[in-house]
Amino acid sequence: MSELNSKIPAGPLSSKWTQYKNHQNLVNPNNKRKLDIIVVGTGLAGASAAASLGEMGFNVKIFCYQDSPRRAHSIAAQGGINAAKNYPNDGDSIYRLFYDTIKGGDYRAREANVYRLAEVSNAIIDQCVAQGVPFAREYGGSLENRSFGGAQVSRTFFARGQTGQQLLLGAYSALSRQIKLGTVKMFNRHEMMDVVIVEGKARGIIARDLISGKLERHFGHAVVVASGGYANVFYLSTNAMGSNASAIWQIFKKGAFFANPCFTQIHPTCIPVHGDYQSKLTLMSESLRNDGRIWVPKKKEDAEANRHGKLKANDIPEDARDYFLERRYPAFGNLVPRDVASRAAKERCDAGYGVGETGLAVFLDFKESIGRLGRHVIEERYGNLFQMYEKIVDENPYENPMMIYPAVHYTMGGIWVDYELMTSITGLFAAGEANFSDHGANRLGASALMQGLADGYFVLPYTLQNYLAGEIKVPRMSTGKAEFVEAQKNVQLRLEKLMAIKGKHTVDHFHKELGKIMWENVGMGRTEARLKKAIELIRKLRAEFWKEVKIPGTLNELNVELEKANRVADFMEMGELIALDALNRNESCGGHFREEYQTDEGECLRNDQDYKYVAAWEYKGEGNFQLHKESLVYEETEVKQRVYK
Amino acid sequence: MKLTLKIWRQKDAKSTGKFVTYSLDNISPNCSFLEMLDIFNEQQISQDKDPVVFDHDCREGICGMCSLYINGRPHGPDDAVTACQLHMRKFSDGDTITIEPWRAKPFPVIKDLMVDRTAFDKIIQEGGYISVNTGGAAEANNILVSKVNAELAMDAAACIGCGACVAACKNASAMLFVSAKISQFALLPQGQIEAKERVKKMVKTMDELGFGNCTNTYACEAECPKLISRSNIARLNREFMCAKVI
Numbered sequence: 001m002s003e004l005n006s007k008i009p010a011g012p013l014s015s016k017w018t019q020y021k022n023h024q025n026l027v028n029p030n031n032k033r034k035l036d037i038i039v040v041g042t043g044l045a046g047a048s049a050a051a052s053l054g055e056m057g058f059n060v061k062i063f064c065y066q067d068s069p070r071r072a073h074s075i076a077a078q079g080g081i082n083a084a085k086n087y088p089n090d091g092d093s094i095y096r097l098f099y100d101t102i103k104g105g106d107y108r109a110r111e112a113n114v115y116r117l118a119e120v121s122n123a124i125i126d127q128c129v130a131q132g133v134p135f136a137r138e139y140g141g142s143l144e145n146r147s148f149g150g151a152q153v154s155r156t157f158f159a160r161g162q163t164g165q166q167l168l169l170g171a172y173s174a175l176s177r178q179i180k181l182g183t184v185k186m187f188n189r190h191e192m193m194d195v196v197i198v199e200g201k202a203r204g205i206i207a208r209d210l211i212s213g214k215l216e217r218h219f220g221h222a223v224v225v226a227s228g229g230y231a232n233v234f235y236l237s238t239n240a241m242g243s244n245a246s247a248i249w250q251i252f253k254k255g256a257f258f259a260n261p262c263f264t265q266i267h268p269t270c271i272p273v274h275g276d277y278q279s280k281l282t283l284m285s286e287s288l289r290n291d292g293r294i295w296v297p298k299k300k301e302d303a304e305a306n307r308h309g310k311l312k313a314n315d316i317p318e319d320a321r322d323y324f325l326e327r328r329y330p331a332f333g334n335l336v337p338r339d340v341a342s343r344a345a346k347e348r349c350d351a352g353y354g355v356g357e358t359g360l361a362v363f364l365d366f367k368e369s370i371g372r373l374g375r376h377v378i379e380e381r382y383g384n385l386f387q388m389y390e391k392i393v394d395e396n397p398y399e400n401p402m403m404i405y406p407a408v409h410y411t412m413g414g415i416w417v418d419y420e421l422m423t424s425i426t427g428l429f430a431a432g433e434a435n436f437s438d439h440g441a442n443r444l445g446a447s448a449l450m451q452g453l454a455d456g457y458f459v460l461p462y463t464l465q466n467y468l469a470g471e472i473k474v475p476r477m478s479t480g481k482a483e484f485v486e487a488q489k490n491v492q493l494r495l496e497k498l499m500a501i502k503g504k505h506t507v508d509h510f511h512k513e514l515g516k517i518m519w520e521n522v523g524m525g526r527t528e529a530r531l532k533k534a535i536e537l538i539r540k541l542r543a544e545f546w547k548e549v550k551i552p553g554t555l556n557e558l559n560v561e562l563e564k565a566n567r568v569a570d571f572m573e574m575g576e577l578i579a580l581d582a583l584n585r586n587e588s589c590g591g592h593f594r595e596e597y598q599t600d601e602g603e604c605l606r607n608d609q610d611y612k613y614v615a616a617w618e619y620k621g622e623g624n625f626q627l628h629k630e631s632l633v634y635e636e637t638e639v640k641q642r643v644y645k
Numbered sequence: 646m647k648l649t650l651k652i653w654r655q656k657d658a659k660s661t662g663k664f665v666t667y668s669l670d671n672i673s674p675n676c677s678f679l680e681m682l683d684i685f686n687e688q689q690i691s692q693d694k695d696p697v698v699f700d701h702d703c704r705e706g707i708c709g710m711c712s713l714y715i716n717g718r719p720h721g722p723d724d725a726v727t728a729c730q731l732h733m734r735k736f737s738d739g740d741t742i743t744i745e746p747w748r749a750k751p752f753p754v755i756k757d758l759m760v761d762r763t764a765f766d767k768i769i770q771e772g773g774y775i776s777v778n779t780g781g782a783a784e785a786n787n788i789l790v791s792k793v794n795a796e797l798a799m800d801a802a803a804c805i806g807c808g809a810c811v812a813a814c815k816n817a818s819a820m821l822f823v824s825a826k827i828s829q830f831a832l833l834p835q836g837q838i839e840a841k842e843r844v845k846k847m848v849k850t851m852d853e854l855g856f857g858n859c860t861n862t863y864a865c866e867a868e869c870p871k872l873i874s875r876s877n878i879a880r881l882n883r884e885f886m887c888a889k890v891i
Contacts, residue, residue: 048779051779052778055778066702067710068762068765069766070709070806075708076705087786125785126782126785127779127780129785129788130785131777132798132829132836134798137790139792140789141790141791142786143786160799166799173773173774173775174774176773180771211755240704240708275673275675277673277683277684391723391730457779458779458780461779461780506691508683508687557657558657
């Protein structure tokens with residue numbers, strides 16, 4: 001097995017990025033005009049990268065599957081964005097933000113990348129304020145901060161519960177300005193189908209116009225994939241319906257390594273599944289755990305009566321309630337980290353104490369805090385979330401406890417990138433949730449927005465330029481070149497193959513089945529036996545999919561079912577890799593919990609001796625993956641066990 | 646629940662569309678409106694019929710992609726929600742539900758219930774931004790914003806660009822959409838420098854794209870899933886007048 005070269009600059013951690021910028025290669029303005037860049041995805045990372053590169057003078061083409069770049073799923077992020085401004089004077093610094101992120105990621109992230117992330121975090125806030133993002137303000141007019149999980153300081157900037165929306169609209173406005181100026185060309189309702197590689201370098205993509213169904217060839221001197229995470233492999237998640245992993249899976253198949261696929265984040269407070277027709281899960285902000293108490297009935301018969309609608313939560317007396325987080329984690333109580341809270345809820349439900357129609361829910365009760373603080377205080381703090389809950393569940397959460405259950409939310413794993421965010425394919429970059437580099441095995445709240453914008457505004461403009469400085473002599477290529485023709489032909493064949501199946505079951509049928517396999521076996525608690533079973537089941541389901549999927553309509557037209565089928569085909573392969581990676585990693589860390597590896601108290605038991613590495617997988621054919629290891633070296637941080645009791 | 650659905654079916658932008666009536670049974674009242682359409686489509690596919698095309702994505706009321714005109718109202722009978730947040734319990738067993746696309750000249754139908762809203766993007770491209778390049782920004786706390794104005798700016802910035810305001814308006818006016826963006830920047834110190842050019846360009850583009858004028862019926866405000874206030878339209882008018890006169 002070979003070692004990967006992450007190209008981390010030499011020198012002390014705090015001066016690496018400065019050193020890099022001082023010595024990187026530049027492209028002069030005349031040459032920038034001659035260089036084309038393709039960006040896939042218009043979320044925080046993609047939109048901010050495209051806008052910034054356009055401003056610099058490069059020719060950018062940007063693609064999204066939605067009707068407008070403003071719809072990318074970054075828009076749904078609620079809580080906030082971290083930065084090390086230290087405005088509240090509570091002792092924050094770049095080092096502390098770096099350290100909290102490394103520790104929060106359970107010592108499975110790369111130090112140099114995380115330090116750079118903390119370093120550029122302040123510039124992101126400056127940039128967004130200049131764009132007119134309406135962040136929350138103090139009465140004196142300065143920016144307001146609040147606290148978030150995993151930190152002892154208040155470093156989170158926010159715009160009500162819609163921070164993701166406001167940051168994305170900021171990036172979208174910068175992008176729109178460049179579209180008007182002609183430096184960026186927008187391709188909405190287009191989906192990337194494959195990357196084109198010419199003489200070992202990424203030189204373009206094959207995209208499908210989702211309205212006409214036609215395949216198009218696009219050339220770029222470099223390609224950036226910023227297409228988001230892969231949580232929808234679980235079918236039910238907090239991601240958007242269209243969020244998909246086809247772009248990253250296609251580049252993986254062409255040689256980009258996939259790192260730590262088993263690092264998936266399950267968020268403890270989501271509205272539970274209510275029926276098999278359900279299409280997605282809705283997040284309830286983790287801030288609710290500040291004032292809500294989580295419990296299930298102590299007696300199984302009470303839980304069962306509740307499931308059958310015979311016993312209401314409010315009729316279960318105090319001494320018959322099990323506040324299991326407070327019982328198990330007296331020091332942190334309801335405020336344990338996401339992974340711990342999620343696993344504890346699942347444990348109770350699996351043991352037969354779950355409530356609600358399906359038995360897959362626990363109570364989140366505000367009665368005590370309403371009694372202590374008054375209803376108006378709770379309303380002021382969480383009014384919009386309570387309203388959202390009431391709309392979906394049709395129950396008043398001020399009077400009855402909420403019902404919540406964990407749901408797949410974010411994927412820390414992703415395409416392996418080096419310090420420059422370049423994948424293992426030359427000239428192909430991955431940014432935002434699509435790459436793996438900054439969150440290790442667990443992401444802290446309010447750090448995803450920070451990373452997406454760091455990559456797009458402040459990292460890629462430097463590192464891409466450094467790469468393109470070596471490409472100035474490469475003239476624009478004709479897309480009539482054999483490599484483009486060949487790539488298009490392969491996409492065409494794959495789509496034709498899908499259309500020709502004409503089986504019995506819809507795409508959603510297979511996606512739901514895959515989701516069930518993943519959730520039951522590769523979800524919150526993983527074991528060797530269940531992971532092996534999952535691989536077997538996924539392989540069987542995949543074979544069935546390619547025999548029995550039913551897609552109506554034709555190729556050369558708007559065909560939503562075909563779009564879905566193409567994405568699910570990739571999820572079917574990806575699920576296997578996630579399970580395989582989880583099977584390989586014989587330890588528990590962050591969001592990856594192997595039941596065989598836990599402390600006596602049921603906490604994650606890391607194995608730093610054998611697994612302090614990034615698992616980067618190489619595609620060797622369907623269901624055949626080769627492992628490469630990038631050792632993680634911690635020069636600045638002392639690797640320790642996380643304790644919450 | 647047992648339902649009768651009257652759905653607008655249109656093959657493509659050039660074809661003439663028509664209502665087609667379908668029946669649907671066994672719908673849970675806890676199902677969301679779009680999940681009801683998912684079930685309908687599963688049924689269509691299993692019967693070898695064409696599924697109905699509609700835009701949707703986040704399904705939590707923030708992306709602004711869903712755009713259904715349900716029983717004569719954009720986003721349906723519930724107030725302050727998008728179609729994806731609408732639940733079937735808002736209807737009764739045996740109901741007939743009419744589902745149409747947004748109807749406005751600047752939003753041509755692509756297929757069935759899916760329309761083309763790139764006109765909104767074009768308006769934003771004309772000035773819905775503050776011209777600042779990456780990297781050139783000053784220290785964030787050098788720009789102070791009063792809490793009141795920051796909150797008002799956020800109220801306006803909450804617009805999700807769904808187009809319900811245009812669909813609700815008898816004139817297909819985009820004034821609420823345009824005014825939300827104009828207001829956001831008019832209320833912030835960062836937005837002042839380009840304010841006049843911005844409002845002139847955005848209004849001109851809005852007119853050129855075929856959106857109608859505002860005749861103060863406030864249907865837009867009544868149907869806005871994000872409760873964007875009509876007072877933004879007053880601010881837009883004021884900004885526009887000032888830009889033209891001064």
